[in-house]
Amino acid sequence: xxxxxxxxxxxxxxxxxxxxxxxxxxxxxxxxxxAALDAVFGAVRASLEGIFNDRVFVISFLSNVVVAALxxxxxxxxxxxxxxxxxxVVVLGLRIFSNxxxxxxxxxxx
Amino acid sequence: xxxxxxxxxxxNPDPAASMALLEEVLDPPVGPGYHxxxxxxxxxxxxxxxxxxxxxxxxVSLVLGLLVTVSAVTLRAPDPASAATRTGLIERIEAAQVAxxxxxxxxxxxRSEILALEQQQAAAESGSEGERSIAASALRAGAQPVQxxxxxxTLQDAESPAGEAPGEDxxxxxxxxxxxxxxxxxxxxxxxxxxxxxxxxLTSTSAIRFAGEAIIVDxxxxxxxxxxxxxxDPERLEGETSVGITGAYLSELRRQLGLRTSVTTExxxxxxxxQRLTTRVxxxxxxxxxxxxx
Numbered sequence: 001x002x003x004x005x006x007x008x009x010x011x012x013x014x015x016x017x018x019x020x021x022x023x024x025x026x027x028x029x030x031x032x033x034x035a036a037l038d039a040v041f042g043a044v045r046a047s048l049e050g051i052f053n054d055r056v057f058v059i060s061f062l063s064n065v066v067v068a069a070l071x072x073x074x075x076x077x078x079x080x081x082x083x084x085x086x087x088x089v090v091v092l093g094l095r096i097f098s099n100x101x102x103x104x105x106x107x108x109x110x
Numbered sequence: 111x112x113x114x115x116x117x118x119x120x121x122n123p124d125p126a127a128s129m130a131l132l133e134e135v136l137d138p139p140v141g142p143g144y145h146x147x148x149x150x151x152x153x154x155x156x157x158x159x160x161x162x163x164x165x166x167x168x169x170v171s172l173v174l175g176l177l178v179t180v181s182a183v184t185l186r187a188p189d190p191a192s193a194a195t196r197t198g199l200i201e202r203i204e205a206a207q208v209a210x211x212x213x214x215x216x217x218x219x220x221r222s223e224i225l226a227l228e229q230q231q232a233a234a235e236s237g238s239e240g241e242r243s244i245a246a247s248a249l250r251a252g253a254q255p256v257q258x259x260x261x262x263x264t265l266q267d268a269e270s271p272a273g274e275a276p277g278e279d280x281x282x283x284x285x286x287x288x289x290x291x292x293x294x295x296x297x298x299x300x301x302x303x304x305x306x307x308x309x310x311x312l313t314s315t316s317a318i319r320f321a322g323e324a325i326i327v328d329x330x331x332x333x334x335x336x337x338x339x340x341x342x343d344p345e346r347l348e349g350e351t352s353v354g355i356t357g358a359y360l361s362e363l364r365r366q367l368g369l370r371t372s373v374t375t376e377x378x379x380x381x382x383x384x385q386r387l388t389t390r391v392x393x394x395x396x397x398x399x400x401x402x403x404x
Contacts, residue, residue, distance in 0.1 A: 003162050005162050005168065005171075013179075014178075015272065021180060021184045029185060040116065052144065054162070
């Protein structure tokens with residue numbers, strides 16, 4: 001219940017405040033969102049397996065976002081930002097899909 | 111080569127070990143942190159899962175919602191600058207359209223008002239006499255089409271000289287506004303009652319001007335040939351345009367500059383009504399007799 005409440009409050013805050021995002025941050029947003037989603041699906045899977053831990057989740061969430069942003073930043077500095085972003089998206093996308101597959105097995109048994 | 115074989119044999123007892131990376135990608139274990147944290151909690155005598163109802167979870171999910179929402183809002187508009195420009199342009203177009211509609215409605219309103227006032231005036235001046243007076247005024251002012259005998263003077267630019275050397279840029283002589291002004295003034299002087307240039311009726315506020323290379327009558331550009339049609343006493347008009355000053359000027363234009371001019375006398379000429387008859391600044395004076403004093 002608490003996470004759902006926090007999520008709703010966050011969404012409402014984002015919609016109400018709709019903060020001006022500096023232009024230089026914009027390229028990192030999609031990667032950050034995908035990294036966060038990866039952490040979320042990992043957490044869902046862990047909770048289904050009965051070993052969820054909030055500290056681990058927070059650390060994985062933050063480190064995912066920060067590392068993904070760092071990789072994109074590094075790629076931008078080296079002039080291969082698009083390729084590195086694609087790499088990050090592919091790896092995180094694969095992890096999300098396989099985690100979702102495990103979650104599906106837990107929930108539906110299929 | 112022996113060291114390579116021995117090394118691989120020692121490190122790779124499982125033939126499928128080279129697939130480890132692919133396996134990990136396709137079926138990743140849940141983050142190792144969860145397992146070790148769960149073990150630590152079990153060792154401490156707590157349940158393996160910490161549950162969701164902690165303040166930390168609230169903060170993290172709030173951040174997650176904020177991140178996703180801000181990203182969606184920010185990235186949905188592909189280019190904020192061009193989007194803003196587009197909206198600005200659309201707003202301006204719509205405003206201009208509204209203003210245009212407004213003006214069109216106002217024109218319609220004023221037209222019907224003018225009509226009503228004219229009819230009212232006519233009724234006030236005891237019926238048919240008033241209507242006659244308005245009709246006569248309209249005829250004199252150029253608000254009515256008019257028909258009668260007169261002359262038609264046609265002026266046209268000179269033809270390009272034949273046998274022009276290639277590359278030689280000789281512009282043929284053109285009719286200019288002064289020629290038209292002289293012809294029109296000559297016709298007025300010879301007693302013309304109504305004159306139209308290329309079907310633009312001249313009124314008391316008309317001007318013939320020269321702008322760039324175009325002749326402008328009443329703010330409308332004309333294209334050659336320039337046809338000046340005048341209604342009046344045909345004999346006097348014909349005399350003026352053949353042997354009078356205007357006639358001399360026309361033959362001079364023909365001879366000196368090669369302009370093509372012609373004068374024909376017609377039994378019936380129909381001239382249209384003038385298109386612009388409004389006065390914006392001038393008003394009828396309060397005391398009509400005072401106009402005599404100055």
